[in-house]
Amino acid sequence: MLKKIVIALAAIVAIFVIAVALQPADFRVERTTTIAAPQADVFAKVNDFHKWPLFRRLTKYPAIYPTKPWLS
Numbered sequence: 001m002l003k004k005i006v007i008a009l010a011a012i013v014a015i016f017v018i019a020v021a022l023q024p025a026d027f028r029v030e031r032t033t034t035i036a037a038p039q040a041d042v043f044a045k046v047n048d049f050h051k052w053p054l055f056r057r058l059t060k061y062p063a064i065y066p067t068k069p070w071l072s
Helices: 002-021 039-047 049-060
Strands: none
Touching: 039 049
């Protein structure tokens, strides 16, 4: 009985290792949006690391910040 359990666990581990080994080595996640503003203005806002917390707050709590002040 114990021998069958050990063999079953080894088979499950082997299947898991094979499945992981067959996965691609890299992956990519992309998000896109359209912003109605000149490219230079948007780049200036996004390029300033001190303004990044503003973007995070707006995406985390969109109901609290209904407008996009970086577009003004």
